[in-house]
Amino acid sequence: MITDERDSKIKNLLSFVRVRLLMPEDLPALEWDGEYIHFRRLYADIFRRYEQGEGLMWVAELFDSKVIGQLFVSLSSHCSDHSNDNHCAYVYGFRIRPPYRNQGIGTYMMQVVEADLSQKGFRFVTLNVAKDNPNALRLYEKLGYHIRGYEPGKWSYIDHQGKRCEVIEPAWQMEKELTK
Numbered sequence: 001m002i003t004d005e006r007d008s009k010i011k012n013l014l015s016f017v018r019v020r021l022l023m024p025e026d027l028p029a030l031e032w033d034g035e036y037i038h039f040r041r042l043y044a045d046i047f048r049r050y051e052q053g054e055g056l057m058w059v060a061e062l063f064d065s066k067v068i069g070q071l072f073v074s075l076s077s078h079c080s081d082h083s084n085d086n087h088c089a090y091v092y093g094f095r096i097r098p099p100y101r102n103q104g105i106g107t108y109m110m111q112v113v114e115a116d117l118s119q120k121g122f123r124f125v126t127l128n129v130a131k132d133n134p135n136a137l138r139l140y141e142k143l144g145y146h147i148r149g150y151e152p153g154k155w156s157y158i159d160h161q162g163k164r165c166e167v168i169e170p171a172w173q174m175e176k177e178l179t180k
């Protein structure tokens with residue numbers, strides 16, 4: 001098995017990355033060797049919605065089949081500014097494993113996902129970015145997203161041990177109109 005450290009030194013990493021839809025056997029990899037085990041039930045719920053056609057789960061895979069990134073899409077999002085327009089998708093759960101960041105993989109993932117949504121007839125993409133995450137905010141602005149509001153970011157989930165966990169993550173709501 002190739003290590004994270006060695007992978008991170010490979011030049012032109014992007015040419016070895018494939019962005020594809022998640023398969024059931026990828027689910028354990030989303031736990032990142034235990035760091036995100038608390039999201040096991042949440043991911044299982046998201047996967048159920050994906051199976052029912054209400055969302056999409058994307059992964060970025062390295063040449064040795066290692067999952068190094070993830071991005072989820074809700075296809076049933078309604079943008080308040082476009083209440084008559086149900087062609088609005090919501091992106092969340094976007095994460096690249098640390099050794100692979102700042103090499104263009106996140107940008108590439110977003111481009112693949114946006115192209116897919118555009119092809120499916122979606123006109124708008126929305127997402128939330130935590131107010132204390134300037135790096136992600138800068139990336140989204142570079143990709144053409146603009147801030148359209150503020151979200152208190154209160155939500156909860158049931159962890160892998162059955163305990164309810166509350167999250168408070170004040171966030172900017174961002175939006176982008178996809179080009180045809």
Ligand SMILES: CC(C)(COP(=O)(O)OP(=O)(O)OC[C@H]1O[C@@H](n2cnc3c(N)ncnc32)[C@H](O)[C@@H]1OP(=O)(O)O)[C@@H](O)C(=O)NCCC(=O)NCCS
Pocket residue numbers: 094095096097100101102103104105106107108128129130133135136138139142
């Ligand atoms: C946000 C996140 C998904 C971005 O993924 P990424 O793969 O690092 O994104 P990119 O590499 O495409 O872009 C990040 C930066 O690297 C730069 N970059 C892109 N390709 C590069 C390359 N080959 N060499 C050097 N820098 C590069 C980009 O220009 C961008 O620069 P900036 O910091 O000035 O904006 C990732 O940082 C992450 O997982 N963060 C933690 C979780 C998180 O915050 N998720 C977002 C929640 S809203």
